[in-house]
Amino acid sequence: MTTVGVLGAGQLARMLALAAHRLGITVRALDPSDHPCAAPVCPVTQASFTDLPAIDRFLTGLDALTFEFESIPADTIRHAGERLPTHPNAESLRLSQDRVLEKQVFSEVGFEIPRFAPVDSIEDLHTAAAHIGLPAILKSRTGGYDGRSQARIHSLEQLNDAWTAIGTVPAILEELVPFEREISLIGVRSTTGEIDFYPPVENLHINSTLYTSRAPAELSRAHELEAQHHARTMLERLEHVGVLCIELFLTRNGRLLANEFAPRVHNSGHWTIEGAHTSQFENHLRAILGLPLGSTEAIAHSAMINIVGAEPPLAKLLAIESARIHLYTKQPRRGRKLGHVTVTDNDPAHTHALLDRLTAIIPPPPGV
Numbered sequence: 001m002t003t004v005g006v007l008g009a010g011q012l013a014r015m016l017a018l019a020a021h022r023l024g025i026t027v028r029a030l031d032p033s034d035h036p037c038a039a040p041v042c043p044v045t046q047a048s049f050t051d052l053p054a055i056d057r058f059l060t061g062l063d064a065l066t067f068e069f070e071s072i073p074a075d076t077i078r079h080a081g082e083r084l085p086t087h088p089n090a091e092s093l094r095l096s097q098d099r100v101l102e103k104q105v106f107s108e109v110g111f112e113i114p115r116f117a118p119v120d121s122i123e124d125l126h127t128a129a130a131h132i133g134l135p136a137i138l139k140s141r142t143g144g145y146d147g148r149s150q151a152r153i154h155s156l157e158q159l160n161d162a163w164t165a166i167g168t169v170p171a172i173l174e175e176l177v178p179f180e181r182e183i184s185l186i187g188v189r190s191t192t193g194e195i196d197f198y199p200p201v202e203n204l205h206i207n208s209t210l211y212t213s214r215a216p217a218e219l220s221r222a223h224e225l226e227a228q229h230h231a232r233t234m235l236e237r238l239e240h241v242g243v244l245c246i247e248l249f250l251t252r253n254g255r256l257l258a259n260e261f262a263p264r265v266h267n268s269g270h271w272t273i274e275g276a277h278t279s280q281f282e283n284h285l286r287a288i289l290g291l292p293l294g295s296t297e298a299i300a301h302s303a304m305i306n307i308v309g310a311e312p313p314l315a316k317l318l319a320i321e322s323a324r325i326h327l328y329t330k331q332p333r334r335g336r337k338l339g340h341v342t343v344t345d346n347d348p349a350h351t352h353a354l355l356d357r358l359t360a361i362i363p364p365p366p367g368v
């Protein structure tokens with residue numbers, strides 16, 4: 001029997017394990033937390049991601065290793081990769097963890113990016129503000145998730161407070177892009193070199209946290225092909241294996257700008273469980289094991305909404321036709337993703353109407 005290990009045992013590992021069950025694949029996870037939400041669906045070893053002896057013991061009996069989020073140390077992935085097939089590789093992970101390196105690789109493969117400048121001191125921040133202009137957004141160079149370690153700056157008087165707010169750590173100052181839409185493109189590359197892409201997704205973030213995703217997005221074919229071309233180059237250049245998600249801004253003047261990428265299955269791809277022939281989770285497993293990729297075509301118009309902070313009454317969700325509910329069995333906490341709901345229909349207008357009914361039940365993310 002094929003066995004895949006996952007570093008991390010949150011909701012993404014949970015959904016990977018559920019997809020694996022359908023294929024007769026066993027999943028084991030490793031996570032430092034006491035009660036990870038993947039535990040009900042797969043065995044979980046409790047250990048630190050930096051405990052290499054524990055990692056080595058965990059690797060015993062695995063056919064492949066993967067991870068579910070970017071906070072895994074790249075050195076741990078590099079260490080594991082010397083012992084068994086580990087995907088994505090340490091380089092993809094390393095680049096995604098550093099906003100300067102991330103933007104450099106975007107530029108190298110042909111993506112346009114927002115104007116930015118590295119910031120290592122308050123003096124650098126003043127210089128960057130003069131060069132980039134305001135408004136702008138200050139982001140820590142490493143770490144940060146769902147808006148953490150970020151500060152918007154609208155005036156010079158806010159520079160010192162923004163620098164303090166992110167912890168006076170290495171950062172970048174980035175122009176605040178007046179975008180029309182937020183788009184994500186999810187691609188997948190196998191160990192065999194096979195590459196495919198899901199339809200583009202339109203996302204809505206509130207308080208820096210993903211609230212809703214709709215697929216396929218209303219995006220011109222030219223923009224879709226442009227994004228796929230650069231993403232294909234990136235997948236091949238990094239020798240990336242598995243799912244990769246690139247988040248993009250479509251500006252009001254029609255430019256497509258790359259914002260960031262995640263070298264893993266992604267929240268904006270949850271709709272694929274019900275809305276595509278093959279989910280991102282199944283295709284990630286297929287990719288890292290060298291199996292033929294499944295079709296990424298959408299089978300309907302889909303909309304996904306995140307449940308953040310508190311769970312609404314289950315009966316209200318179940319009363320909405322076609323609603324598919326995924327609860328992660330996590331303890332409620334402000335800003336914490338507790339689950340998601342997906343609706344699908346052949347009529348995009350009806351899908352949007354179903355999403356409107358969900359937004360009346362599930363409030364926007366409250367922020368952190």
